[in-house]
Amino acid sequence: MKFESATIKDIAKALNLSTSTVSRALRGSYEISAETKKQVLEYAEKINYRPNPIALSLKERRTRAIGVVVSEIANNFFSQAINGIESIAYNRGYHVTITQSHESQDRERVNIEHLAARGVDGLLISLSSESVDLSYLKELHDKGMPIVFFDRVTKEIETHRVIADNYMGAFHATEHLIYQGYKKIAHVTSSPYLSITRERLEGYRAALEKHKITFNESLVKYCNHGGMIVSEIEEAITALFKSKAKPDAMFTAGDRLTIVCFGILKRMKQKKEIGFTGFTNSQVADLFSPSLTVISQPAFEIGQTAIEYLIQMIESKHPVTDFVEKVLPTELIIRESSRKAGS
Amino acid sequence: MKFESATIKDIAKALNLSTSTVSRALRGSYEISAETKKQVLEYAEKINYRPNPIALSLKERRTRAIGVVVSEIANNFFSQAINGIESIAYNRGYHVTITQSHESQDRERVNIEHLAARGVDGLLISLSSESVDLSYLKELHDKGMPIVFFDRVTKEIETHRVIADNYMGAFHATEHLIYQGYKKIAHVTSSPYLSITRERLEGYRAALEKHKITFNESLVKYCNHGGMIVSEIEEAITALFKSKAKPDAMFTAGDRLTIVCFGILKRMKQKKEIGFTGFTNSQVADLFSPSLTVISQPAFEIGQTAIEYLIQMIESKHPVTDFVEKVLPTELIIRESSRKAGS
DNA sequence: TTTTTTTACGCAATCGTTACCGAGAACGAT
DNA sequence: ATCGTTCTCGGTAACGATTGCGTAAAAAAA
Numbered sequence: 001m002k003f004e005s006a007t008i009k010d011i012a013k014a015l016n017l018s019t020s021t022v023s024r025a026l027r028g029s030y031e032i033s034a035e036t037k038k039q040v041l042e043y044a045e046k047i048n049y050r051p052n053p054i055a056l057s058l059k060e061r062r063t064r065a066i067g068v069v070v071s072e073i074a075n076n077f078f079s080q081a082i083n084g085i086e087s088i089a090y091n092r093g094y095h096v097t098i099t100q101s102h103e104s105q106d107r108e109r110v111n112i113e114h115l116a117a118r119g120v121d122g123l124l125i126s127l128s129s130e131s132v133d134l135s136y137l138k139e140l141h142d143k144g145m146p147i148v149f150f151d152r153v154t155k156e157i158e159t160h161r162v163i164a165d166n167y168m169g170a171f172h173a174t175e176h177l178i179y180q181g182y183k184k185i186a187h188v189t190s191s192p193y194l195s196i197t198r199e200r201l202e203g204y205r206a207a208l209e210k211h212k213i214t215f216n217e218s219l220v221k222y223c224n225h226g227g228m229i230v231s232e233i234e235e236a237i238t239a240l241f242k243s244k245a246k247p248d249a250m251f252t253a254g255d256r257l258t259i260v261c262f263g264i265l266k267r268m269k270q271k272k273e274i275g276f277t278g279f280t281n282s283q284v285a286d287l288f289s290p291s292l293t294v295i296s297q298p299a300f301e302i303g304q305t306a307i308e309y310l311i312q313m314i315e316s317k318h319p320v321t322d323f324v325e326k327v328l329p330t331e332l333i334i335r336e337s338s339r340k341a342g343s
Numbered sequence: 344m345k346f347e348s349a350t351i352k353d354i355a356k357a358l359n360l361s362t363s364t365v366s367r368a369l370r371g372s373y374e375i376s377a378e379t380k381k382q383v384l385e386y387a388e389k390i391n392y393r394p395n396p397i398a399l400s401l402k403e404r405r406t407r408a409i410g411v412v413v414s415e416i417a418n419n420f421f422s423q424a425i426n427g428i429e430s431i432a433y434n435r436g437y438h439v440t441i442t443q444s445h446e447s448q449d450r451e452r453v454n455i456e457h458l459a460a461r462g463v464d465g466l467l468i469s470l471s472s473e474s475v476d477l478s479y480l481k482e483l484h485d486k487g488m489p490i491v492f493f494d495r496v497t498k499e500i501e502t503h504r505v506i507a508d509n510y511m512g513a514f515h516a517t518e519h520l521i522y523q524g525y526k527k528i529a530h531v532t533s534s535p536y537l538s539i540t541r542e543r544l545e546g547y548r549a550a551l552e553k554h555k556i557t558f559n560e561s562l563v564k565y566c567n568h569g570g571m572i573v574s575e576i577e578e579a580i581t582a583l584f585k586s587k588a589k590p591d592a593m594f595t596a597g598d599r600l601t602i603v604c605f606g607i608l609k610r611m612k613q614k615k616e617i618g619f620t621g622f623t624n625s626q627v628a629d630l631f632s633p634s635l636t637v638i639s640q641p642a643f644e645i646g647q648t649a650i651e652y653l654i655q656m657i658e659s660k661h662p663v664t665d666f667v668e669k670v671l672p673t674e675l676i677i678r679e680s681s682r683k684a685g686s
Numbered sequence: 687t688t689t690t691t692t693t694a695c696g697c698a699a700t701c702g703t704t705a706c707c708g709a710g711a712a713c714g715a716t
Numbered sequence: 717a718t719c720g721t722t723c724t725c726g727g728t729a730a731c732g733a734t735t736g737c738g739t740a741a742a743a744a745a746a
Contacts, residue, residue, distance in 0.1 A: 050460045055732035074422035117393045289632025398702035
């Protein structure tokens with residue numbers, strides 16, 4: 001089955017005109033008589049003519065489409081960021097194609113190359129937790145593809161970056177736990193390749209240091225698949241509580257990680273004694289039991305900012321050489337899960 | 344800025360061949376000598392040639408892209424369904440473009456018309472809660488656009504439909520509340536235009552009837568924006584508890600509705616006395632307090648089934664005239680929120 | 687009336703690709 | 717030596733839309 005649409009030729013044939021005349025009439029060119037214009041416009045309206053965007057793309061070498069690559073749309077942070085992206089793109093006449101890497105490097109690459117070949121005008125990328133080899137992206141970028149990174153960024157490619165203040169977010173969260181009286185704070189985080197992992201770890205360390213708590217390597221657990229594999233997290237937590245440095249609190253560094261860890265702790269019946277906080281943009285964290293103390297990112301604004309930079313690059317006549325790293329503040333929302341029992 | 348890719352012409356020029364020869368060599372035509380083929384293939388590999396999908400689409404009048412229209416990707420049901428869709432599409436060589444209607448009829452129409460113009464080979468649609476005028480969709484369908492509806496469907500357009508067993512899901516949920524000892528069960532649901540609203544309401548009524556509980560119109564509240572506007576739900580719940588038929592339990596009919604209602608009840612401190620269950624595909628319902636009794640839909644399978652039907656239609660030589668309505672079972676997951684205090 | 691200008695439209699190229707049609711060369715068969 | 721095949725490849729016309737250029741006819745200026 002195929003879907004046929006009316007073309008400019010159909011109009012030309014019906015009205016006994018050339019396609020060029022029809023095209024010009026449609027675009028309101030001054031070269032066309034008012035009468036002919038009226039005829040064409042009316043007939044076009046009647047048969048519900050829509051210019052074929054594929055033909056236009058081929059001709060103009062632009063698609064007015066931008067590609068988005070995230071790890072999971074089912075992640076609250078990303079779905080909110082996408083809403084931010086769409087809110088701007090829509091008004092500026094751009095279309096958004098969303099793809100998911102599911103935290104797989106291969107899948108990410110396939111998606112990006114497909115998007116590029118398919119002719120998006122620019123790319124908004126948040127790296128997967130597996131991504132290390134970025135050479136293909138570098139090539140794409142060198143060939144002139146406008147790219148903006150957000151959330152999970154890289155410095156290997158010189159372009160705009162939009163991120164949350166992961167360092168301060170982690171710092172405040174950790175400090176909050178310390179203020180509550182916790183001393184042995186575990187940090188469960190994602191793949192060490194990720195920028196967010198490094199930044200959040202730094203914030204965590206800085207808070208410990210400020211309060212003269214020695215950093216303990218064995219309290220930090222990396223989950224290389226960013227929460228996609230539950231067993232990986234279960235093992236990490238089990239190891240944590242088996243170790244001699246048994247933690248009295250936990251700070252998690254990712255949306256999925258936070259939810260899954262919290263669920264595991266709850267099932268382990270450990271929850272009561274363990275202070276807990278983590279990065280998440282879940283809107284239902286207050287419905288949990290205990291309600292969750294979270295670090296929330298301005299996801300919507302991050303999405304908006306990222307696409308604004310991207311459109312700027314796309315529409316710029318000259319190659320952009322001056323790049324910025326935009327950092328937006330996070331918010332610590334204090335609830336029950338971080339309260340110290342008996343304090 | 345623009346992104347330039349290597350074309351078949353570049354290869355032809357470099358190798359002193361015609362574009363047609365190159366094209367045939369690339370596709371392995373028997374008409375081309377082994378030597379030439381080798382040359383072309385090697386050079387293509389070297390400059391990393393990728394056929395321009397836009398030019399291909401224009402020529403073949405197919406895009407190998409399918410469009411998906413849902414109300415919100417931040418809805419657990421839809422993000423899971425999309426994962427199901429992608430899992431199949433990916434393997435069959437189709438690309439998926441996701442758009443959100445945000446429960447707005449206008450936005451839905453703009454998205455669909457854009458997708459159609461943009462030349463998707465088929466459409467996977469779950470209607471918005473506002474959608475009543477489907478004439479434009481009918482036109483599109485009459486012109487030959489393959490469409491499959493899922494979840495929120497319509498009978499106005501003759502095509503495949505893939506849904507959960509909303510009737511039985513609602514029936515079992517309601518009956519479960521009755522078995523728990525609840526007598527005055529409120530039903531908070533979405534827009535009455537929606538197929539899921541009607542089907543779930545029917546299941547609810549049937550369960551009441553079976554257990555000789557008279558149906559009370561004032562216990563049913565419609566939220567026309569499907570949970571997008573919190574105040575709408577707050578008003579519905581307030582009205583419910585102010586009415587003389589003060590409910591002792593509540594059954595909600597949508598992902599967002601369930602979460603929001605539960606949150607409101609919790610804030611109203613009504614939760615303890617009110618039995619609660621609802622449709623949701625949230626994976627964290629067990630982390631709530633009290634943990635949530637839910638009706639869960641096979642979202643992933645619904646997505647998979649829907650796209651399989653769609654691809655069948657797209658690839659069918661003859662127009663498909665025999666349509667099915669595929670109904671997949673729901674699952675009632677019993678937790679604390681529906682337990683009757685003192686029972 | 688003749689010349690110039692303006693008006694209003696058509697022709698053809700272009701974007702990247704494929705497919706149909708043909709053409710030249712090599713070769714064996716007659 | 718001539719003819720028919722087979723093997724390779726090139727030319728060209730699409731797909732749908734835009735656009736620079738050319739030009740006939742009509743209008744204006746001389």
